[in-house]
Amino acid sequence: MSTHISVPPQLLLERILTLEIVRVTERAAVSAARLRGHGNEKAADQAAVDAMRRELNKLPIEGTVVIGEGERDEAPMLFIGEKVGINAGPKVDIAVDPLEGTTLCAKNMPGSIATMAMADGGTLLHAPDVYMQKIAVGPGYAKGVVELDASPADNVKRLAKAKGVDPSAITVLVLDRPRHADIIQGVRSTGAAVHLITDGDVAGVIHCATPDETGVDMYIGTGGAPEGVLAAVALRCIGGQMQCRLILDTEEKRARAHKMGVTDPKMIYGIEDMAKGDCLFAATGVTTGSLLSGVKFRKDVIQTETVVMRSVTGTVRYIKAEHRQLEKFHLD
Ligand code: VTB
Ligand code: MG
Numbered sequence: 001m002s003t004h005i006s007v008p009p010q011l012l013l014e015r016i017l018t019l020e021i022v023r024v025t026e027r028a029a030v031s032a033a034r035l036r037g038h039g040n041e042k043a044a045d046q047a048a049v050d051a052m053r054r055e056l057n058k059l060p061i062e063g064t065v066v067i068g069e070g071e072r073d074e075a076p077m078l079f080i081g082e083k084v085g086i087n088a089g090p091k092v093d094i095a096v097d098p099l100e101g102t103t104l105c106a107k108n109m110p111g112s113i114a115t116m117a118m119a120d121g122g123t124l125l126h127a128p129d130v131y132m133q134k135i136a137v138g139p140g141y142a143k144g145v146v147e148l149d150a151s152p153a154d155n156v157k158r159l160a161k162a163k164g165v166d167p168s169a170i171t172v173l174v175l176d177r178p179r180h181a182d183i184i185q186g187v188r189s190t191g192a193a194v195h196l197i198t199d200g201d202v203a204g205v206i207h208c209a210t211p212d213e214t215g216v217d218m219y220i221g222t223g224g225a226p227e228g229v230l231a232a233v234a235l236r237c238i239g240g241q242m243q244c245r246l247i248l249d250t251e252e253k254r255a256r257a258h259k260m261g262v263t264d265p266k267m268i269y270g271i272e273d274m275a276k277g278d279c280l281f282a283a284t285g286v287t288t289g290s291l292l293s294g295v296k297f298r299k300d301v302i303q304t305e306t307v308v309m310r311s312v313t314g315t316v317r318y319i320k321a322e323h324r325q326l327e328k329f330h331l332d
C-alpha cells in the first residue's frame with residue numbers, strides 16, 4: 001500500500017524541524033540545569049550556549065542567528081550573524097536565548113528556560129541587544145484593544161471593557177524594576193492587580209495567552225529586545241497581540257540598529273513586524289516555573305519538559321521527555 005503525504009515538502013521539513021528544535025532546547029536546558037543554584041550566571045549561560053550551538057549545528061538547515069548573544073565582537077558563540085546548521089536544507093532565521101533568566105537559574109528560582117525560535121529566512125526582526133518597551137495580550141480581542149502609547153490605566157480599562165469585566169478582575173504582569181514604578185502605580189489606580197516577576201518576560205508574555213490558567217491578562221513593561229522577538233514568535237503561533245518599540249536612546253544604539261536594518265528608530269512593531277513568516281518556537285524548563293517543569297536528574301533518567309509551537313497550524317505541544325542514554329549528556 002502506498003502512502004500519500006499531502007504536505008508540501010517545505011512544510012514537511014518544517015514539521016520535522018518542530019521536533020528537532022525540541023532537542024536543541026532540551027540539551028541547552030539540561031546543561032544549564034547542572035549549574036542551578038551555583039550562583040554563577042555566566043557559567044550557566046555559557047553551558048546553555050555551548051549545548052545549544054552544538055545541537056543547532058546538527059540540524060538540516062542553512063541557519064543564520066538573527067537574535068543571539070550579542071554582536072560578534074562581544075559574544076564568542078551564537079552571535080548575531082553566525083551561521084548554524086549543516087549548511088544544507090531550508091534557509092532559516094534563528095533566534096535564541098539559550099538561558100532566559102540567568103539569575104533565576106543561578107539562584108535556583110522558578111521560571112528559567114532555554115528557548116529558541118526558527119523562521120523562514122529573512123522574516124524575523126533583526127534587533128540589537130537593547131531594551132524594548134512591550135505590551136501584550138492574548139487572543140480573542142479586537143485588534144488595537146490595548147496600545148503601547150496609551151497609559152497603563154487606560155489599557156487596563158480598555159481590556160476590562162473588552163473582556164466584559166471590572167478592572168479589578170484584571171491582572172497585569174510586570175518586571176519588578178524601579179523603572180516600572182509608574183506602570184505599577186497606574187495599573188493599581190484602576191483597582192487591577194499587578195503580578196511582579198524578577199526576570200523572565202518571554203514566559204511572561206506567553207502567560208497572557210491563557211489567562212484562565214495563568215491568571216495573567218496583560219504584560220506591560222520594558223525588557224530585552226531579543227526576548228521581545230522570541231515572545232512575538234510564540235504569540236504568532238498561539239495568537240494574541242503585542243506592540244513593542246526599541247529603546248534607541250543613544251547615537252551608538254541607533255547606529256547598531258541601523259546596521260541591522262532598523263531605519264525608523266521610533267517604529268512600533270506588531271507581532272507580524274517582528275515575525276513576518278512561518279515560524280516555530282520552543283522552550284524547555286530549566287528551573288520549575290508556572291509555564292514548564294524544570295529538568296529533573298534521576299538515577300538513570302533525565303526528565304525535561306518542553307513547549308513547542310508552530311505558526312502554520314497553531315499547534316502547541318507540551319513534550320515531557322525521559323532521556324536514557326545518559327552518556328551523551330556527559331558531553332554537556
Ligand atoms: C527581561 C527578562 C530577562 O532581562 O528582558 C529583563 O525577560 C530586562 O532587563 O529575563 P533588566 O534585567 O536589565 O531589567 C532579564 O531579566 C534577563 O535577561
Ligand atoms: Mg541570554
Ligand code: MG
Pocket residue numbers: 097099100101102224227
Ligand atoms: Mg534573557
